[in-house]
Amino acid sequence: MKVTSYTFDKSSNWYGEWQEGCQDWTLVLVTYGRCVYWIEEKKQVLEKGQWLLIPSSIPFYGRSVPTMLHEKYVVQFDPGTVQASFPLFKLARAASRSTSKYELILDRLRHIHQQWQDKQPYYQTLCEALLTELFVYLHREWDQEAATSATLQLVEHMKSYIQNHYREHVTKEELGTCISRSANYAATLFRKVTGQTISEYVHAARIKTAIYMLRHSALTVTEISDFIGYNDPSYFYRVFKRLTGLVPTDLVSDRENVRK
Template sequence: MRLQIDNVRHDAGPVKWYEEAERESPVWTLILVGYGKCLYWVEGEKLLLEKGDLALIPDHTVFYGKTIPSISHEKYVVTFSHEDGASMLPLLGAHRYIRLRTGKYELLLSRMQSMKEQWIERHPYYQTMCQALLLETLTHMNREVDEGEHSSIKYRHTELMKTYIQNHYREKVTKEHLAAVIEKSPNHAAVLFREVTGQTISDYVNALRIKTAVYLLRHSQRAIADIADYLGYCDASYFHRVFKRETGRAPSAYVMDREPAQL
């Protein structure tokens, strides 16, 4: 299967937005909403998308979308075409749009953010990287579609575990900690977390830490070693390895983009 990306777009804030596609459009449209709400009409059917919603609209589908007055939103949009994608991913053989409230929101948001960064900054082999990230995103989406929506209790337990991690990610977080939160066994907590989020507990913690690290590298005057220690990495070299694995760049690359200190 070959994916050919046409564009990667990031819409954010209260700015008015409108787009449409005619029957002749040869590209598919993948949308992930980061926050707020936006509105589409697909083949005349109203489609309201909110935070955590994924939507995949096939090629040759008539649709238009626009902002909702007084409601800001953020979304990532990838338009692409493919050659015989349905042979590997059944959802690429769909003739009607697919909407999914993903349980893997944080994972897929990071993939869409990476796609946007690669597309804008044109790093070497950026097209290959974007194709790989898109394929991973579509694969996760197809798995969730096949599995069906998670039960309300699974989703609620996962959200409780996420909340605990978001409040303690600078500390050591184990499956025993999360098991205590949902009053289940440690192994049950670890398996459930990965099933719903698509990430291990360690991967999820590291992703939160690195997201914070990127912000601090760009918007504070802290040294790299200080940031690593603040985020719970006692070994600075390990922080560098994890950071590069998660972002594809060294921490020093973000320091170069740092905002100047206020006098």
């Protein structure tokens, strides 16, 4: 699988047109707002959490919804030898779906974006490995169409609970109580649907907040670490490095001017 182009769009007046289609496949994930694509003259509205996969050589164009800001990642790639392994690459039409593995997919796309921008040695190999991993998760979800709306709703309840308590020590017992199920059932269901363990999801929520605070607050790294639930700053550094590839001080050095 070879990545040929990678962009992050943030715009309220974006427009793109490929009358002959692209020579490579195109994957889109909307992370904020909404945008519109016309694929072979069929309208497709994409909102946050939805992905779109367009085969090569299929004509399409897209644009922003007027006056509405949207953000999305767009990857163009050649599937290469993995094309025979993944059912989505055997389709002759575009495919789209909302993903319950949104945080996991977004994490991989952000990592690819960082590698694509930094262009460190072997970055292309790493980008292609991350993209292949991403498609493994998308295909698992694609194949697990049997997941009922009631089951997905239980997972959304657990996600909501974590968003409200991620600064605390969230346990599977608490999530089990949240959805009136056993702790082991809650943990197994959460991982099956999201592709992440409860701990991984909590760490991701904490680091997301940390990134914002490191860039836009006047708090020190230690204060931010304590605020989001890490009493040990050195542990916070290790988790941050593992999830973002950076250290907290990298963001502090670029911090905008703020006042306490």
